[in-house]
Amino acid sequence: MTTSIGVPTNGDALYGGAHNRRITTSDLIAAKVRGEVWPMITSYDALSAGIFDEAGFPVLLVGDSAAMVVYGYDSTIPVTCEDLIPLTAAVERGSSRAMVVADLPFGSYQSSPQQALESAMRFMKDGNAHAVKIEGGAFMAETVRTLTQAGIPVMGHIGLTPQSVHQMGGYKVQGRGESGQAIVDDAHALVEAGVFAIVLEVIPTELAARITNEIPVPTIGIGAGAQTDAQVIVWQDLLGMTPGKQAKFVQHYASLRSTMLESSSAWARDVVSGKYPDLDHSYE
Ligand code: KIV
Numbered sequence: 176m177t178t179s180i181g182v183p184t185n186g187d188a189l190y191g192g193a194h195n196r197r198i199t200t201s202d203l204i205a206a207k208v209r210g211e212v213w214p215m216i217t218s219y220d221a222l223s224a225g226i227f228d229e230a231g232f233p234v235l236l237v238g239d240s241a242a243m244v245v246y247g248y249d250s251t252i253p254v255t256c257e258d259l260i261p262l263t264a265a266v267e268r269g270s271s272r273a274m275v276v277a278d279l280p281f282g283s284y285q286s287s288p289q290q291a292l293e294s295a296m297r298f299m300k301d302g303n304a305h306a307v308k309i310e311g312g313a314f315m316a317e318t319v320r321t322l323t324q325a326g327i328p329v330m331g332h333i334g335l336t337p338q339s340v341h342q343m344g345g346y347k348v349q350g351r352g353e354s355g356q357a358i359v360d361d362a363h364a365l366v367e368a369g370v371f372a373i374v375l376e377v378i379p380t381e382l383a384a385r386i387t388n389e390i391p392v393p394t395i396g397i398g399a400g401a402q403t404d405a406q407v408i409v410w411q412d413l414l415g416m417t418p419g420k421q422a423k424f425v426q427h428y429a430s431l432r433s434t435m436l437e438s439s440s441a442w443a444r445d446v447v448s449g450k451y452p453d454l455d456h457s458y459e
Contacts (some may be wrong), residue, residue, distance in 0.1 A: 195272075203274075206393065216407065219238075222269060224270040234276060237262050237275065237278060241282050275303070276307065305332070308329070308331070313360060331362075331365040332373070334374075334377070335348070349381060362386045371392055373393075374407060408425070
């Protein structure tokens with residue numbers, strides 16, 4: 176069984192042939208009306224994009240988290256359009272049914288709506304993105320309007336916005352107590368400006384539930400509890416590849432780091448001992 180936007184519900188069914196086309200923003204909004212919850216996952220290369228596409232993920236996010244998991248920086252701040260556009264193009268080439276959403280990196284859209292438009296156009300033309308994501312609340316409403324009027328679908332991102340980590344004083348829960356109202360107001364301002372979905376990052380469950388109930392477009396939670404319309408995760412976190420302390424919301428569904436460590440070490444040992452390559456893996 177699949178949901179009508181193609182997400183597997185019984186673990187083995189994929190798109191079921193129901194969707195031989197890319198998922199659109201209207202599909203996602205319609206899914207909210209039907210009460211269907213869906214997953215979004217990050218992807219930064221063609222191979223992982225193909226796997227997640229085959230698994231039935233309706234949306235792939237080329238996140239600026241690439242700064243950390245691909246480029247090795249310690250925050251998302253240094254990554255540029257030049258870094259992310261080729262990854263976006265690879266994800267689009269590697270997938271055939273998912274919508275590909277690209278993060279606009281820090282410094283590529285905050286200066287003015289015009290700057291945002293120029294950056295977003297590069298992601299759409301050179302990266303073949305189907306939509307872009309920007310961080311920020313009401314103060315980004317004019318930018319969202321400029322992009323959507325130019326025909327570019329925009330996903331919002333509020334709560335913990337990692338590009339503002341230095342202003343926030345660290346990766347902390349946002350919107351506890353009275354400050355929660357500002358996040359609700361941000362969500363409404365973004366919807367009014369035209370976003371088709373909003374990421375809610377690391378905010379209390381009740382606040383995320385309230386926003387989800389109040390707005391007509393899907394909310395996509397990460398560390399925002401179970402009552403959002405969708406969930407998003409960085410795939411290296413999900414599949415146990417990221418070293419060190421994990422955020423509270425990260426649950427491992429595989430242990431790729433230890434699998435890769437053990438299997439690559441085994442091959443290295445066989446090379447050193449002369450066990451690899453044996454005759455079966457050599458040409459006569
Ligand atoms: O960059 C990213 O991966 C993100 C998600 C975690 C929402 O913005």
